[in-house]
Amino acid sequence: MPSVHETTLEIDLGALTHNYKYLSSKLAKGxxxxxxxxxxxxxxxxxxxxxxxxxxxxxxxxxxxxxxxxxxxxxxxxxxxxxxxxxxxxxxxxxxxxxxxxxxxxxxxxxxxxxxxxxxxxxxxxxxxxxxxxxxxxxxxxxxxxxxxxxxxxxxxxxxxxxxxxxxxxxxxxxxxxxxxxxxxxxxxxxxxxxxxxxxxxxxxxxxxxxxxxxxxxxxxxxxxxxxGFGNDEKINEKLKPIGTLKTIISQIHEIAIGESVGYNRAFTATKKTMTATLPIGHADGINRQYGNGRAGVFIKDQYAPIIGNVCMDMLMIDITGIDCKEGDEVIIFGGPQHATVFAAKGNTISYELITGISQRVKRVIIEE
The missing domain is CATH 3.20.20.10 (Alanine racemase)
Structure with missing residues (x-):
């Protein structure tokens, strides 16, 4: 799939076809x-x-x-x-x-x-x-x-x-x-x-x-x-393919010194030198505050980066210490290396709430088969 340059929900019609055929195969003729x-x-x-x-x-x-x-x-x-x-x-x-x-x-x-x-x-x-x-x-x-x-x-x-x-x-x-x-x-x-x-x-x-x-x-x-692409059961999830992949990019990278804080209410304070990245996605886009403060994370080049501090309305911050990345690089919120069910569970919710809550201001891109 092509790299993104903004927050994007990619919708894979090939995965939709796969899921339709799988579910149809379970039905009797007629x-x-x-x-x-x-x-x-x-x-x-x-x-x-x-x-x-x-x-x-x-x-x-x-x-x-x-x-x-x-x-x-x-x-x-x-x-x-x-x-x-x-x-x-x-x-x-x-x-x-x-x-x-x-x-x-x-x-x-x-x-x-x-x-x-x-x-x-x-x-x-x-x-x-x-x-x-x-x-x-x-x-x-x-x-x-x-x-x-x-x-x-x-x-x-x-x-x-x-x-x-x-x-x-x-x-x-x-x-x-x-x-x-x-x-x-x-x-x-x-x-x-x-x-x-x-x-x-x-x-x-x-x-x-x-x-x-x-x-x-x-x-x-x-x-x-x-x-x-969700079956309410891990075994069924293996048979299905989630159609949506939520991606964004790194807007800015910061070096946070020991004792410095990140985000509203200073919810994160560095105990060691920390590299952070700010992403252009927040709770107005459907990634709610419940995912902040280390409860959930994202993937950059297949490496996990936890969300730190409180999720903001339009942005969130992640810990990229030890990850080789730069501003403009692609970040995957869910899909690919992180199943939406897994991400949702880290926020004590279910895939239904997560995927239906993605704001309409997030760009949709249709991926043909």
Whole structure:
């Protein structure tokens, strides 16, 4: 990959292709894959990710909010797009952009039907979200009678799919709970099928469930974090390739004498002569203060350099004592020699939070296959 001259997030479409093919290989014939591209494609670049996944054969896309789906449409994405957390104020915009809402409560169902009827629509696709134990969004079993009532009185909408979300499919200690969720899902789906004169398709599996619960694939699986190279398990991580590499450069090098301090609040004081480098990246870019004061580090020419002192808004400082480097040299924050999961763990967090938190002011560079 080319050297960078500024803070850059490199996005490797070859790695994306590898991850898609690996996850697809775990699916039985006929099971479709939905690509989850919410949160700017998990902090990468949603439009380019979606275009590549479209080329690879993804059947559906999912986003969290309406504006994310509109952005995909504006980028030329034509596949169906599920909006996982639609808000009533956006219902007309959803319809204008041919997006498909997740319907997770009586209020959302009532208001979306009202909007669809006002616009004179018939059989507009919706997706019923069932709450099987995550207790975040979705209908519980006793509420299904209300769903039947609304659907029976209007032909403005038609259920395209029924789905739920697993709470701990990556954790074998929670296997019993996951199996209970699957049981609840099957029971609720059976009730829905009994009351509808058609059978929507079903999906509940996320990336971890694709690996750990192949029997839960149903008609489609929803893959998010796995497409970006993370599997919630060290063995699975070995099979996947992270698509993002966060790089920056050395802005300035300093020689710090014994007793001199570095950064805000003098959080670092040299106990020996120390060489430091200042990097143009900080907590406004997604590398938060929790990584400072030696808790995490970066790599220069495959050598580890710990972050020292407090991370600043736009800069951070590292200890480069003993490393042969100069101003302008490339620095790798994560990717390459340091897996993002490892870097995140040093800040007592997870890869999801790290990669989705990379600021949009960081330049994105697409690396073709």
């Amino acid at each position: 099971v479709k894959l939905m690509g989850v591209v919410k949160a700017f494609g998990y902090g990468s670049e949603s439009a380019e990710i979606a275009k590549k996944l479209s080329e690879l054969g993804v059947s559906y896309f999912a986003v969290a909010y309406t504006k994310e789906g509109v952005a995909l449409r504006d980028a030329g994405i034509t596949e169906p797009i599920l909006v996982l957390h639609p808000q009533s104020i956006n219902f007309e915009e959803i319809i204008e952009s041919c997006l498909e809402p997740s319907i997770y409560s009586e209020f959302v169902l009532r208001e979306f039907i009202k909007t669809a009827e006002k616009l004179g629509l018939k059989n507009y696709p919706i997706h019923l979200k069932l709450n099987t134990g995550l207790n975040r969004l979705g209908f519980i079993d006793p509420e299904l009678n209300t769903v039947f009532d609304y659907l029976g009185k209007s032909d403005a909408v038609k259920v395209r799919s029924i789905f739920s979300h697993l709470a701990a499919s990556e954790d074998w200690r929670e296997r019993e709970f996951t199996l209970q969720q699957l049981g609840k899902f099957r029971k609720m789906v059976f009730r829905l099928f009994e009351n509808l004169n058609y059978k929507p398709f079903l999906h509940i599996s996320n990336t971890s469930a694709v690996i750990n619960y192949p029997e839960a694939a149903f008609d489609m699986v929803r893959c998010g974090i796995g497409l970006y």
